[in-house]
Amino acid sequence: MTAEKAAVSSEEAVSPAGHAEPVALRPVAGRLTARWWLAVLREARPRQWLKNLLVFAAPLAGATMGRPDGLAYAIVAAVAFGCASASVYFVNDVMDVERDRRHPVKCNRPIASGDLPVPDALCIAAILAVVAVGAGFAIGEPVVSAVTGGYLLTSSFYSLRGKHIPYLEMVLVASGFVLRVLAGAVATHVPPSPWFLAVCSLGALSVAVAKRYAELTSLGSGAVRHRPVTRFYSAGPIRVIQAVVAAAMVATYVMWATGEGAATRYWHIASALPLALALARFAVLTGRRTVRPVEDLITRDGLMLACEAAWLALFIVGLYK
Numbered sequence: 527m528t529a530e531k532a533a534v535s536s537e538e539a540v541s542p543a544g545h546a547e548p549v550a551l552r553p554v555a556g557r558l559t560a561r562w563w564l565a566v567l568r569e570a571r572p573r574q575w576l577k578n579l580l581v582f583a584a585p586l587a588g589a590t591m592g593r594p595d596g597l598a599y600a601i602v603a604a605v606a607f608g609c610a611s612a613s614v615y616f617v618n619d620v621m622d623v624e625r626d627r628r629h630p631v632k633c634n635r636p637i638a639s640g641d642l643p644v645p646d647a648l649c650i651a652a653i654l655a656v657v658a659v660g661a662g663f664a665i666g667e668p669v670v671s672a673v674t675g676g677y678l679l680t681s682s683f684y685s686l687r688g689k690h691i692p693y694l695e696m697v698l699v700a701s702g703f704v705l706r707v708l709a710g711a712v713a714t715h716v717p718p719s720p721w722f723l724a725v726c727s728l729g730a731l732s733v734a735v736a737k738r739y740a741e742l743t744s745l746g747s748g749a750v751r752h753r754p755v756t757r758f759y760s761a762g763p764i765r766v767i768q769a770v771v772a773a774a775m776v777a778t779y780v781m782w783a784t785g786e787g788a789a790t791r792y793w794h795i796a797s798a799l800p801l802a803l804a805l806a807r808f809a810v811l812t813g814r815r816t817v818r819p820v821e822d823l824i825t826r827d828g829l830m831l832a833c834e835a836a837w838l839a840l841f842i843v844g845l846y847k
Contacts, residue, residue, distance in 0.1 A: 581710030703730030793844030
């Protein structure tokens with residue numbers, strides 16, 4: 527064998543049809559380059575990590591960390607959900623790799639683009655899932671592990687079957703946000719009120735519905751190729767659902783605020799105004815045709831950020847008044 531042929535054989539294998547193909551299962555150690563690590567980091571989607579701050583929602587709403595070293599327990603819960611959600615991203619992108627390759631933006635994801643081989647992605651996903659579930663046991667809070675495990679099971683069902691069931695799939699997406707809130711409440715021993723959980727649930731559902739509406743308006747007929755369940759949706763009804771959920775969220779928020787103490791109540795009721803303005807702005811932004819992730823609309827629009835800052839300021843003042 528010549529040196530040239532030897533070099534080729536080290537990188538390629540011959541398929542039964544006689545075509546040279548990349549070897550997909552080379553030892554992982556041979557791929558641990560800076561580009562590989564960057565692909566792993568990109569696939570873990572650091573931009574989405576802010577979602578895990580929801581574990582602090584219950585302690586923040588209650589103005590207490592609930593237990594000695596409550597902050598440390600909350601941080602562990604946030605890390606656990608960070609690992610769990612990253613594991614889900616890896617698995618979802620492996621399962622959707624062919625559809626992602628036909629998407630104008632998602633084709634650049636590490637697995638779809640080939641920067642991160644599928645076997646590596648599945649191995650990392652398994653490791654992250656074990657760490658996520660084990661975190662609760664490590665701090666002596668098995669219920670946190672149960673909530674995290676529930677998130678992984680729900681996400682697995684979503685990936686395998688749930689994402690093809692109209693409307694239920696949006697509820698499953700929203701449940702991931704609510705489970706983060708529950709994990710933080712369990713870890714810090716701060717029980718959330720039913721109204722508070724209702725607000726969180728409706729807010730999460732609002733984001734899930736907005737994602738589907740943005741896909742329908744931005745991708746048009748191509749939305750079905752990217753997400754088959756969209757064949758059951760049309761933009762008009764989804765837009766109405768988005769408006770109804772937003773209105774219900776504001777109403778539920780006011781109901782939660784009226785149950786607060788006298789001094790706190792008025793500040794939190796007042797904070798409903800910037801919340802409503804933020805939801806209205808969100809509706810405007812999602813109504814524009816864009817392939818940008820919905821999360822970017824929440825975190826990168828100046829007016830949206832101003833509404834969020836005003837809401838947060840009034841909310842915090844109400845907590846410590």
